[in-house]
Amino acid sequence: MAKKESxxxxxxxxxxxxxxxxxxxxxxxxxxxxxFALMGPSWWPRRIFEVEEIAPSVDIFEDNGDxxxxxxxxxxxxxxxxxxxxxxxxxxxxxxxxEEKTEDKNYYRVERxxxxxxxxxxxxxxxxxxxxxxxxxxxxxEVRVPKTEEARKKSQKVPIE
Numbered sequence: 001m002a003k004k005e006s007x008x009x010x011x012x013x014x015x016x017x018x019x020x021x022x023x024x025x026x027x028x029x030x031x032x033x034x035x036f037a038l039m040g041p042s043w044w045p046r047r048i049f050e051v052e053e054i055a056p057s058v059d060i061f062e063d064n065g066d067x068x069x070x071x072x073x074x075x076x077x078x079x080x081x082x083x084x085x086x087x088x089x090x091x092x093x094x095x096x097x098x099e100e101k102t103e104d105k106n107y108y109r110v111e112r113x114x115x116x117x118x119x120x121x122x123x124x125x126x127x128x129x130x131x132x133x134x135x136x137x138x139x140x141x142e143v144r145v146p147k148t149e150e151a152r153k154k155s156q157k158v159p160i161e
Contacts, residue, residue, distance in 0.1 A: 055117060056092070060124070065152055066144045067127050071119075074139035075112075081136065083143055085129040090143065093118040126151040 059070045071092055073081060081094040095116045127145040134143045 056119065058092070058119060058121065060121060062125075062147075063144075066146050067123055067125060069121065069141075069143040069145075071141045072139060073136075073141050076139070078136045081141060083132075083134050083141070085123075085132065085145075088123050089120050090123055090145075091118060091120040092141065092143075125154075 056071045056073050058072075059068075061068055069090055069092070073094060076094050076096045080097065081092070084091045084093075093116070096114050098114045123145070126148040128148055129145060132143060132145040134141065136142075
């Protein structure tokens, strides 16, 4: 009979007991990070109750008279992204889909998240939304929107005394 190989990824270390204050802080942090993780019996897999969190990091800045919005969207296809303008807001939404069925796999760790996201931001100045351009490359979405002439003129340097 063949000897069975161990598939242990890392050796478990003995856990030290948390002080009551550390335990409360850990539970408080867990609740706000994963509010549904505390529901159900302790023997159920915690992943069932976790809310999928996809919140892309976004930068908004001005460059050569344009307002630029850059969002990191790794693992998301261009077809699964949508950009909309309403009044003084830009909304970026999309969905990161699972790549394949994973029922037959033996996982040691699951950290990658999948699901939908929507993020809205106020645009800091008047822009010409009809002239907006979006470009998506290497997991980074860049939306450029030219400021209106009136908004460009409003900016003035203030002398420092």
